[in-house]
Amino acid sequence: MSLLKCPDKSPEKILKLFDEIYSKTRIFYLLKTAIDLNLFDYLDDFKSADELAALLETDIILTDYILKILNELNLIESKVINGKIHYRNTEITDIYFKRDSEYNLFNPIYSYFENIKNWVNLLDILKNKDKYTNTDISSFFPKIVKRMGDECKCWELQKVLSHIAKYEEFKNAKKLLDLAGGHGLYAIGFSMLNKNLKCYVFDLPDVVEETKKFIKKYNAKNVYTIAGDFYKDKIGKDYDIIFCSYNPGGKNPKIAKKVYDALNKGGLFINKQFFPEKEESINDYLDNMEWNFSKPKGLEKSRMRYTFKGDLNFDDYLKYLEDLGFKILEVIDIPKLLGFENNSPAKMIIAKKI
Numbered sequence: 001m002s003l004l005k006c007p008d009k010s011p012e013k014i015l016k017l018f019d020e021i022y023s024k025t026r027i028f029y030l031l032k033t034a035i036d037l038n039l040f041d042y043l044d045d046f047k048s049a050d051e052l053a054a055l056l057e058t059d060i061i062l063t064d065y066i067l068k069i070l071n072e073l074n075l076i077e078s079k080v081i082n083g084k085i086h087y088r089n090t091e092i093t094d095i096y097f098k099r100d101s102e103y104n105l106f107n108p109i110y111s112y113f114e115n116i117k118n119w120v121n122l123l124d125i126l127k128n129k130d131k132y133t134n135t136d137i138s139s140f141f142p143k144i145v146k147r148m149g150d151e152c153k154c155w156e157l158q159k160v161l162s163h164i165a166k167y168e169e170f171k172n173a174k175k176l177l178d179l180a181g182g183h184g185l186y187a188i189g190f191s192m193l194n195k196n197l198k199c200y201v202f203d204l205p206d207v208v209e210e211t212k213k214f215i216k217k218y219n220a221k222n223v224y225t226i227a228g229d230f231y232k233d234k235i236g237k238d239y240d241i242i243f244c245s246y247n248p249g250g251k252n253p254k255i256a257k258k259v260y261d262a263l264n265k266g267g268l269f270i271n272k273q274f275f276p277e278k279e280e281s282i283n284d285y286l287d288n289m290e291w292n293f294s295k296p297k298g299l300e301k302s303r304m305r306y307t308f309k310g311d312l313n314f315d316d317y318l319k320y321l322e323d324l325g326f327k328i329l330e331v332i333d334i335p336k337l338l339g340f341e342n343n344s345p346a347k348m349i350i351a352k353k354i
Helices: 012-036 049-056 060-072 091-096 106-120 122-127 137-152 156-164 185-193 205-217 253-262 282-291 314-324 334-338
Strands: 076-081 084-089 133-135 175-179 198-203 223-227 239-245 263-274 326-333 346-353
Touching: 012 060, 012 106, 049 060, 049 084, 060 076, 060 084, 084 091, 106 122, 106 137, 106 282, 137 156, 137 185, 137 205, 156 185, 156 334, 156 346, 175 185, 175 253, 185 198, 185 205, 185 223, 185 239, 198 205, 205 223, 239 253, 253 263, 253 314, 314 326, 314 346, 326 334, 334 346
Parallel strands: 175 198, 175 239, 198 223, 239 263
Antiparallel strands: 076 084, 263 346, 326 346
């Protein structure tokens, strides 16, 4: 082998791949640091790098570079004042990155920082996956309830509520069940839109303790909780509406039968779920791989993300609902309802018991 002979292929592709990944990884951890520092809470008005570094007790040069990068990401804006560059939050940053904002996204964002640890430990997971199985759902689900609540109330909640509120069946409804409702924000929102509606949030005992905190926070008068396991326990009866959102069992035929039996004739079943049907991209492979990192105790996951043993695919689920006695009124693509594309193949099915 001669030192003077080039390899058969240029290393450009490999080096470019790692350069791009490394650049984005640095931004990822820079954003984490900015959030950890509560940096955006100090940028209500224009401040220089020197002023911000003094407030944060951080290195001036590094703080200056952080601000330049955040400015390039359009998270903050800049202005020259007395010959020196000053920075402040953009409007979207004020909404989603300030601690005192009702719509701050810190809980959902911190889940990225938490989940990345699994990728750091990927070798260990590949070789010792048994260590990562049997996650206790009684402790796992209460932890994610607040994250899911903070995420949905920033856009999706309002879009879903507004869409459903148009239905006459909703306007005339007296009793609603938010099945596996977690944070209960949908039930709380429904109760605000229909003052005559009594709403019940059904979930695991530890989860409804978290639900009660949201009910208290929003001073919801007509929202109540029911503790139970919908796989094993009865869910009640005489409901005019049953609502489900992103919950295990949301594509399970046995749960759909329970829903049918619990609804009044003419009642609505509104079911918002992820229906991943294909693996078409690297993001699909990554998401499905991450889904298989762990196994919750008492729930048997299927290979595809957001699916469990016994779940039906989208077409089979619709057919099963029709065979039960539902009329499918509408199927809404959630990205279309939200007004932007995301990596979530979610749909909302609105069906009526006939």
